[in-house]
Amino acid sequence: MNGRGSMKAALGVALTLAAAPLAAAEDERQAVFERYLDFAAMVQGGSIEPNWLADGSSFWFADGGPADRVIWRVDPAADVVEPLFDVPRLRAAIAEAIGHEPPYAGVPFETFQLTPDGATASFALEGGRFSLDMATYKVEAQPAPAATPAANVRPGTFPRRGYFSLPVPSPEVLSPDGKWYATLIDENVALRSAADGSIHALTADGTFDDAWDVESARLTLGAGITIAYVPFTPWSPDSLKLWATLTDRSKLPRKGELHYMETLERIVPRPFAVAGGHLDHVRPHILHVLSGERIAVDVDTEDCYFVLLGWLPDASEALFARFSRDFKTVDVMAARAVDGSVRTLFTETAETFVKIQHDVVSFGNAGFTALPDGSGFLWESTRDGWNHLYLYRNDGRLERQLTRGDYPVLEVQKVDQENGWVYFTAHGEHPRVYDTHLYRVALGGGAAQRLTQDEGQHAVGFSPSLAYFLDTHSSPGRAPRVDLRAADGSLVRTLSEADTSALESLGWTPTVEFSVKAADGETDLWGVMHRPYDFDPGKRYPVLEYLYAGPQIVATDRSFSLGLSKTQNLPRAMAQLGYVVVTLDGRGTPERSKAFQDVIYRSWGKNEIADHAAAIRQLGERHPFMDLDRVGIWGHSWGGYYAFAALAQAPDLYRAAVSSAPGYNPYASLLYEPYLDLPERAKGAYEFASPYRLAPQVQGRLMLVGGLADFATFPEFMRMSRALIDAGIDHDQVVLPEEGHGYTGVAEDYFIRKLAGFFETNVMEAER
Template structure:
């Protein structure tokens, strides 16, 4: 491995190019007896078969050469490489695998080794979309989502696999698997008054990593949907320049204190019965969400969050009549839910037991996020978890236990452990042992699960456990033999209040020499909805930080006060004061790192961030010129008045004047002395105007800056433009950071 631009270019894609194995994609046999998985590179891919009862493992295929010969004989194709010729596998029967080889689908008998190609469908049937594979495969469609461009999604299949739903021109469309024909279940939808339904990645749901969305009733006869009224909502312009003539598109973009889209909940009958609107009263300035169908298919649990996020109500609705009755509610002095979770992901912290008689509710009423059990009369039965540590999220509920992830070890507060609590009451059992971030994939019957864990410096490892946490066997350990690096280091520092412990991660050049000195660069986010310091291996936010380090810097990420995954008090620092924990905490961490480590240059540091990280980078540089010498703001969300996303934390501009005025960074432009690079996509209707306003403000203040515009790019950049952006960042820091002794 090399440092410099070659190392930067490789690291910007993450560590996948250097590491294989560790994390696995499982295939579970339909009889609940076997687990199969692949690992290794495409050239030398291997596979393992695991007996779920005994933990005995064996090669998935004993004679790979014979298998490849059989595949060639069955399909006429010669797979590349020397290993197993499959990228993905599934079970077609208790001892039979199915896989794709090129365009052919084959089955492999695990006992005899026999390979058979499934009948090839006629090209004309594929073209006419009459082939069975076409009819049974969910199709892509464009769906709308709050504040963003339409996104590609896949149809949602019914529980019985007989139909799919999508949206077309604002209406709900049903497609029959039997004949591939479609029928509109609604006809009054328009772009201004549109219907939507929830979508969660089906792969995550199938793997037990996400709860199923609440759309189809259990018997497949009804669909729970939303009707979104955008009338009067602000529309942000989006200008497309690359065609012969410019095109202007307007995107609905609710502003802080402005008109919010009004959402109502409906139930549609797939057999043609009249649609039913759930009786929620006036839903203006609320976020109503379908929570869960009860097993009878005739009732739904509904969640309604008030616009300021300080009151949530749970109701039971009759899907046949629309009548509702309240179950329980909760109010808080600050936000009860992270706004992004509800607004985008419908992640509402509400779960039902399999028998549908009880509900589990996540609440921070004690000062820590914990689970509470209610009955369908709205009576609190008991606390299921308690203590000075927060639950992360629920991943499975069976008749006896709730299984969840949690930050149980407060000596390492960002470690994520697997745990379970008995619904009947009793002690919480921790199911994972090793330090790090753990994730679970449960088998379909819930009797076993795969525990995959890592730290920033330790690559993933997967083991198989029983539901009680007992270790069955080792599954896979990552191969890091091609990874020549200096591992990242987790660190702690003290917040500006002099008391609170903050956690972060440092990254180093591959050829790091502690006797030399290196400039320091911070990668910052600072938004209130996520913690970004990467405490697992190869996480999303680690890629750019790893890459920048290969240019000869030490880089770091830290989560200051006002971010989640800690106590409610830690998170509430952002309430009414957007930057309360931002500038003082992050600057304090820089100063402590430089005092602590002789390998850090005494020169001022650099900072880079995207989205709210762009806001943070600018504000750090503007308010602490004694600490930060150069800042990069990418797709920066500067204007708190511009978006509804600020309301749960700051309140409303009409009533909370000081909170919004203090959060606005434009007045800081006049005091900026750091070198500054601003970058934004020209069709990023969320932040393009913010960037233009900041550039104009800097110009009028006589402040030189660079403005990198990325044509036809939205809030996230495609590969070509992302590469261009990071080249500009590398050149910017090379020009403006003192490099010290190298």
Template sequence: MKVYCKHFILKISVMMTFMTSFVDGQISDTMTSKGRYESYLNFRSLIRNAYVRPHWYADGSRFWFAEGTPENTVIYEVDPKHNVKRVFFNKDRLMKVLRPLLEKEPAAKGIPFSDFTFFEDKNAVEFFVENKKFRLSLKDYQILQIEGKEEAPLPFLGVLSPDKHTFVVTKDNNIELVDRITQKATPLTQDGADDYPWNVTDGCWSKDGKKLLVKRPDGRKVHHIPVVDYSTPEEKVKYSVYAKTGGVIETPELYVLDVASGKTITMDVGSNAQQYVFPIGWRQDDSEVLFMRVDRLGKKLELLAANPDTGVSRVILTEDSKTFVAGLDFIIDVWKRQFRLLKDNNRFIWLSERDGWRHLYLYDMNGKLIRRLTSGDFPVTGVIRVDEAKGWVYFTANAEKNLYSTNIYRVDLKGKDFKKITSAEGIHTYSQFSPSGQYFLDTYSSMKQPQSVELRTTDGKLIQLLKTSDISRLQKIGFHPPEGFIAKAADGTTDVYGIMYKPYDFDPTKKYPVIEFIYAGPFMNVVPYGFGPNSAPNAMAQALAQLGYITIIMDTRGTVERSKAFQDTIYGNIGTYEIADRKAILKQLGEKYPFMDMKRVGIYGHSWGGYFAVRAMLMAPDVYRVGIASAQGELTEGAEINEPYMGLPEDNKKGYEWGTNTNHAGNLKGKLLFIHGTSDVNAPLSTTIRMIDALTKAGKTYDLILLPGKDHFIDNDKYVSNAIRRYFEENLKNVK
């Protein structure tokens, strides 16, 4: 199962390619509305210095980090114990001795490198400039050019060996062993195919570096969707594995591969071929490999261990649910946070929603519960670090009054002394701990607060603010943060959270058309509770507001990071509550905010959001006047996408019939535009073809844009963004 390319997930990172109307940070005060729109599409490019990458000294007493742009880099050293931050290099002295050894004057105004290593007990450093290696004495700034070759960066999908001399990577469906210095590649497998590939994941190496735990999903009997290349008069067709709802899914296989000999041992993953398997890694003594398996409906999750020499496996722990214990979020990446093996090799931490909220439990390797570590009406979202020597578990959770405020907490291994160790309002998700376990860097932001980095002790004491993102370029285009709102769902009792973007020149006495940006997939939240948009559609929501709209985004019932009951609302009934909640919320917002023109409401969604944008137009035709659905999904599509929440079609015929949009085509009243790439293997083009066929048979008009050769991720395409802008202008904004 190629999870990374077969789900309707939005890309979390905003990867825009649009041209902006600023040069070198200078943005015109007389910027046109279109220019401001395009600048907001590039929101992340307007923010600088957002992160700190600490390089800790071995004893954890100090660290250094590079700051600034590539054109003006500064390197700082930080001493947490004495609360001192100082410039590490004397730039003038460094450049005076370095310049004569370079072929040309460095273009950078600051330090011409951002990485270095210590030499001779920190009395000297070594670094590369112009692919030349230099050694600099920190005492007298004497410099030497020395022999050395810069190591090639590790490929994105490469997994480094324990000795860091080699790495393994999946290439052309096979596994290769690559020397990190010479880049020489040695194939470890040779029979991989598109529908039967070899894969490596984090944790695949045995601790002695001699063996690999690898996965091979067999998709040869799974449905293959045709992808047609129309670029030449003679069409070409390729086929991609795509498990349809109710159809055959890939059969997972696990092996232990001996790196030297190439010999493989098959791990026993069970007799049920229709399941999902997740390789975790090795026990500390290499005595067993660990993996998880989930039945295809996500109702039963098991932790297993297998003997790497024989493949014989044993079940350690079983977790089950009447609805689902593992949804699409688990299949994509949450499984990586489900289990944490302790260094003592005999205990592990496990996440469970068995009492209605996701919490931490401590077990031994025989599956015996030692104790529960956390409890309360809030969800734990993941373990960050376990300090066994001092007995602490550090983790993220949403345990504050603001339900989506993610903070960092700690609790001891006895389940006591629960404490929040971050304090600023917002989302705290990116933390780096010192090797000593005494300090950590807390990276956080909120809707109003740009990303900042604080240095703290691990008991929560603030040492200093290291940096705050530079948003001066953003402020020059009239930036205003979004406003949060809380409204009631259609049941009249459940709180639903969302945000509202307003134009930069907002006038409360005017009436503005409203556009909702929808996703509503149950496996993720889309409201950006941190600073700035967290996806391409959200960036577009903020950008379109600058053209004279009120744009809104909300997380309604069925989504994650709330109680299990909140998530289970949609179980077996996708398409029933999501739009009903939105109708109720829009009514409340319209009554509260007279500047929202509720006679001009539009909706846009991509992927799963495309399905719900169409559904909104069909199930609430008197609310939504204009809709745009790009790369829409359907309940008939990906098995791993729909089945955990809907069951099998033969077991939930009524639910599938009600949730399938083609069955409601006759309800359409407003203007509806479909956008789809012809080479989409995540949400096949057939979903849109079937929908427009149903509308045609119902006598309903629609608009269609096909993007030849484009895949699923078209939501950051300039042509698409311009089409969306024009369609709303012509059919919503300029229509009374």
């Protein structure tokens, strides 16, 4: 071998040896990334599911997995926490009954039924049902129940189209007397017998273009996670009447939902209301179950949205809210069941918008809570500049404002009318303006009392007796803990603390919170920062930002975030690939003052990227480990809109963007009219909000991602792609066949893989 060959061989060996540790480090980082996509799997405990007992205060919960499960009984009044079962005795009794040892070493079942007196527990095991005498620990097989029609009747689901036309499975609604399930069949209202499953039609004239609907749980799929909200039952308290609506969509234009997985492509037409055009024409009715009579509610139904609020206890009237299409006005009204005549309880107006449209229209939540005795209700309003509670009587008389101050009420949790308290959650602490705590205020008036203590997010669940509540709390960098507290907030005991040992053994750098100034130099903004598991403050890391920036939600998760989808875990997971990942909420978003949110009004697209870019620059000045020469951004839905806008409005900072399911078109009526006003009154606002004009200004690398079956936004995806082509702007496309607005299963995995690869090439490995 000549000298040159020896040198080349030696160099090859050296390069191979140098590459080996690098490859191993990359493999480790990829493995950690994948584990973080299922973040909840690395944390045990820190949550419990209470099963309340007959006294309304005691409960049991299951702890641990199949191998070591324990069922704990909690008696708050006696301050007792003890195993409900003697596990060795239980397992021995079960073994005698089934003829062999039950599996594992703990309680071999997770759910069971306890009689009100606590004397007998019944459970299912290995395909059979058994009863346990709690005194003698004798286990006996239970005979199979007699086959009856009622035994086979289970609550089903029915498709609801709502204002976005996409059918979503919704649960049938049981009547208060337990005899009937309200459902929809072929666009008509029907009753299904809870006794034998027989169907009784209440309407027969519903069609695709003029369809009936009844209220049920609202379910929606977005960003890979199902969100549910349970509004008010359509049933009257006497089970004799139903609130139902008839919706005419015949004048709406159609969008095409595209399907290419068949021999011939299939296009499903979806009615879609356009800003300034026709709306879904909704006409409320009251259906009488016994007579079959249907009473049209006597109210103006043009250019408005309706939300059921509930029924009076005597079933004489149904309460509802009517919102103007621009959301500047809401009328709270009552309709008489006998003739449909209507009285107005009160009207509220705003210069911008009175409520968040997604809360009202998507989830049926208008901020209304009935008093338990039916004598009045609580109403949430931002009329004094913050979201607060107001006590009304059923005649529309305002009795008093219950809460006040520079903080927003989030949600009423419970009303304890017997003891005179309203329990609610709020962002009531300064300067930590997004911490969520439980408070209570007297129905008779007075100062609100804070009932939870630790910094962070508190989610509460009350006992049926309202004497106690479970407080599950955490922060971005603190794992969850469950405390049992009395109704006055005093601590009874801690029941569960999360075990993060598996996470710590893998590698974990706690998420940190931060505050910065908005682009105006005055307004405080808050966010969180995720760092790699092997974070070294002496190194320089590329930066990614995840944003949403839509005006109806805050995007920053300020809890420890367990149990979420891969897509929702993505900001924390992406940090494990060697990035610093930032999320924050800028001006124009909710859960602050009304003025903070109203920044969006008629100004869509003007302040959002300015705020986010200002925040990233401030963080870069504060933290030398952030490499602001390598910054990328991504978002989904309206976040996709703003991720795209970042490359046009702040190209000196953002060098790459992933725009996923982007909602570019500002002419979707329900989504934009409340924030931009009506097109005939705000033409300039709509023109500015349309991002197609920005296509020639895009710099850096852009990847568009969309689901082919997302009829609302995929046409906008293609229109933007064409605008970029016309402007000579290179960009990437990722099209996901059969996917809608949220990606699931293998499509979600593919999206994540493409996003990670895109940022690796265009941010991580980019020249500094």
